[in-house]
Amino acid sequence: LNIHDLPTPCLVVDRAVFDTNVAVMSEARPGLSLRPHVKAWKSTAIAAILARRGHTGFCAATPREVDGMAKAGLGDDLLLANEVIGDAAERLGRVGRDGAARVTLAVDSEATVLAAAAAGIREVLVDVDVGSFRCGCPPDDAGRLADLCRARGLHVRGVMGSEGPGRREMGEDKAEKVERAMAVLLEAHDRVGGDVISGGGTGTFDSNRWVTELQAGSFALMDRDYARLGGPFRPALHVLATIVSSNPAGGWAVANAGLKAIATDHGQPGVDGAHVLYVADEHTVFSPDASAATGAVEVGDRVRLLPGHIDPTVALHERMHVLDGDEVVDVWPVDLRGW
Amino acid sequence: LNIHDLPTPCLVVDRAVFDTNVAVMSEARPGLSLRPHVKAWKSTAIAAILARRGHTGFCAATPREVDGMAKAGLGDDLLLANEVIGDAAERLGRVGRDGAARVTLAVDSEATVLAAAAAGIREVLVDVDVGSFRCGCPPDDAGRLADLCRARGLHVRGVMGSEGPGRREMGEDKAEKVERAMAVLLEAHDRVGGDVISGGGTGTFDSNRWVTELQAGSFALMDRDYARLGGPFRPALHVLATIVSSNPAGGWAVANAGLKAIATDHGQPGVDGAHVLYVADEHTVFSPDASAATGAVEVGDRVRLLPGHIDPTVALHERMHVLDGDEVVDVWPVDLRGW
Numbered sequence: 001l002n003i004h005d006l007p008t009p010c011l012v013v014d015r016a017v018f019d020t021n022v023a024v025m026s027e028a029r030p031g032l033s034l035r036p037h038v039k040a041w042k043s044t045a046i047a048a049i050l051a052r053r054g055h056t057g058f059c060a061a062t063p064r065e066v067d068g069m070a071k072a073g074l075g076d077d078l079l080l081a082n083e084v085i086g087d088a089a090e091r092l093g094r095v096g097r098d099g100a101a102r103v104t105l106a107v108d109s110e111a112t113v114l115a116a117a118a119a120g121i122r123e124v125l126v127d128v129d130v131g132s133f134r135c136g137c138p139p140d141d142a143g144r145l146a147d148l149c150r151a152r153g154l155h156v157r158g159v160m161g162s163e164g165p166g167r168r169e170m171g172e173d174k175a176e177k178v179e180r181a182m183a184v185l186l187e188a189h190d191r192v193g194g195d196v197i198s199g200g201g202t203g204t205f206d207s208n209r210w211v212t213e214l215q216a217g218s219f220a221l222m223d224r225d226y227a228r229l230g231g232p233f234r235p236a237l238h239v240l241a242t243i244v245s246s247n248p249a250g251g252w253a254v255a256n257a258g259l260k261a262i263a264t265d266h267g268q269p270g271v272d273g274a275h276v277l278y279v280a281d282e283h284t285v286f287s288p289d290a291s292a293a294t295g296a297v298e299v300g301d302r303v304r305l306l307p308g309h310i311d312p313t314v315a316l317h318e319r320m321h322v323l324d325g326d327e328v329v330d331v332w333p334v335d336l337r338g339w
Numbered sequence: 340l341n342i343h344d345l346p347t348p349c350l351v352v353d354r355a356v357f358d359t360n361v362a363v364m365s366e367a368r369p370g371l372s373l374r375p376h377v378k379a380w381k382s383t384a385i386a387a388i389l390a391r392r393g394h395t396g397f398c399a400a401t402p403r404e405v406d407g408m409a410k411a412g413l414g415d416d417l418l419l420a421n422e423v424i425g426d427a428a429e430r431l432g433r434v435g436r437d438g439a440a441r442v443t444l445a446v447d448s449e450a451t452v453l454a455a456a457a458a459g460i461r462e463v464l465v466d467v468d469v470g471s472f473r474c475g476c477p478p479d480d481a482g483r484l485a486d487l488c489r490a491r492g493l494h495v496r497g498v499m500g501s502e503g504p505g506r507r508e509m510g511e512d513k514a515e516k517v518e519r520a521m522a523v524l525l526e527a528h529d530r531v532g533g534d535v536i537s538g539g540g541t542g543t544f545d546s547n548r549w550v551t552e553l554q555a556g557s558f559a560l561m562d563r564d565y566a567r568l569g570g571p572f573r574p575a576l577h578v579l580a581t582i583v584s585s586n587p588a589g590g591w592a593v594a595n596a597g598l599k600a601i602a603t604d605h606g607q608p609g610v611d612g613a614h615v616l617y618v619a620d621e622h623t624v625f626s627p628d629a630s631a632a633t634g635a636v637e638v639g640d641r642v643r644l645l646p647g648h649i650d651p652t653v654a655l656h657e658r659m660h661v662l663d664g665d666e667v668v669d670v671w672p673v674d675l676r677g678w
Contacts, residue, residue, distance in 0.1 A: 129589075244424060
């Protein structure tokens with residue numbers, strides 16, 4: 001099968017770029033010092049490739065991701081790096097009991113601790129607010145929560161904390177911001193105990209030397225927003241689209257991939273030799289640069305769109321087509337979608 | 340089943356509001372003068388409800404939508420209101436032959452006309468650019484394209500034209516803009532012939548008196564962006580989420596529905612009694628208003644998020660839960676996703 005035979009819109013992965021990205025990260029963060037985040041690609045096929053390189057501990061953002069990883073035999077050490085309560089906690093308790101998987105939950109409040117204990121969860125990390133304006137307990141409260149966990153029979157493996165917004169920032173003060181956030185996390189860790197300090201991400205893979213395990217997922221496929229930061233990882237994933245309409249007088253062309261095929265929350269898609277005007281439900285409308293080597297855009301031409309944000313883009317598709325040059329050599333199902 | 344038993348995030352539809360929206364539209368645009376657009380809700384369950392009210396002609400944006408409608412026995416008159424070429428055209432040709440469905444394609448270029456003819460498509464509409472900055476042939480070219488269609492054995496049913504951006508506008512000049520766009524479409528129609536003048540949408544349901552059939556879908560479920568225009572249709576669909584983390588000192592709370600559950604391309608979700616700070620992959624972070632009657636937000640509470648844009652939000656989910664008050668009375672599969 002050749003790339004020109006693929007129905008569009010669809011996801012295509014350049015396998016050579018993907019392999020290089022994985023090799024670079026694997027060398028920087030070998031074995032369990034990397035905890036790949038499945039939310040970035042929602043595919044047990046990619047998780048299995050990482051596991052074969054020794055990265056057998058994963059983190060996830062949803063119960064379905066944890067459940068799917070356990071069912072795929074990738075349940076050695078699954079961290080739900082997110083808070084859950086009620087039915088969702090109970091479901092994760094069942095995965096831990098029935099699925100022959102090791103399941104660890106993040107907790108950041110009395111309510112989430114009690115839900116974990118009631119659900120038969122055995123292990124937790126205390127999630128600490130280190131300035132991400134999202135989840136995480138106040139740092140002062142981490143010790144008390146850890147005590148509550150232990151009183152409820154939960155094993156506290158350590159702490160986690162997301163530097164959050166800082167991770168996708170550039171700027172000169174990025175290193176300082178990360179260091180300040182991690183100082184808060186280490187202080188909380190002193191009060192909590194345990195072996196694990198979990199956090200960080202692709203944007204801090206070489207600068208965050210405080211975490212014992214890096215929660216990174218984007219590095220494998222990358223996106224336009226992360227690529228702007230520089231660094232060694234290159235975009236491996238594009239949305240392949242077909243030009244279905246062209247307006248040479250107006251100076252624009254229309255590709256058949258829109259909001260339902262590519263996420264725009266971190267900015268418009270990138271198109272080589274063109275600039276994107278806007279994205280509608282099933283269309284990306286772009287203006288080819290006059291100087292572009294690609295020349296005129298004709299109806300029927302194929303075009304590659306580079307997503308602004310990888311995670312929500314992949315979640316829009318059922319599969320990724322893996323390319324060696326123009327040859328389709330594999331299909332990776334996006335089998336961890338939904339909740 | 341009660342709303343409190345639903346796993347979150349999930350879509351919930353208030354059936355009474357939906358029914359009122361449908362009744363209002365049905366009265367304004369009875370029978371075939373409404374051509375409901377399935378792209379807004381991608382569900383044959385909703386299409387079947389509209390068909391039972393006499394709206395048996397539908398339009399769609401993707402081959403899968405057309406295929407799925409035909410397979411569900413809703414193929415009386417299916418318009419792909421979008422351009423296709425190559426494999427996608429061939430697939431639609433097969434639906435028309437094998438599926439006992441009547442399939443009409445939009446065409447706006449020689450390439451799309453030739454693709455339709457080669458695929459065994461029998462009927463087309465000439466799609467005219469009336470100022471939407473997207474698809475559609477130049478108005479001057481519509482007659483020539485219609486002749487080309489007929490020379491290739493295609494039956495030309497008429498024209499279509501999208502007022503595009505104007506449809507979601509408010510402003511005093513909206514009516515004028517719509518009238519100007521429709522004047523262009525009528526002129527093109529004079530050169531093309533046929534019975535059909537197709538166009539418009541929810542935002543022009545009562546003002547566009549030139550089209551013979553209105554292409555509207557959003558009216559049934561609505562969204563925050565359309566609701567801001569006023570008019571008789573009310574939001575019937577929300578994303579139901581659970582508060583998983585709360586930071587009373589910081590003044591924010593975190594709901595477990597993010598970019599993978601709710602589209603943000605037409606603005607942030609709405610939360611009653613609160614304002615949304617930002618939306619991340621699996622989280623919506625919001626700040627409850629001090630004066631809100633809801634009072635403190637507790638972990639475990641449920642919250643309803645009103646999507647900014649209905650079409651890409653529904654496409655993120657596998658089903659909608661239909662409510663009568665707090666009782667779940669039905670499930671509508673979102674069975675037309677993908678391409």
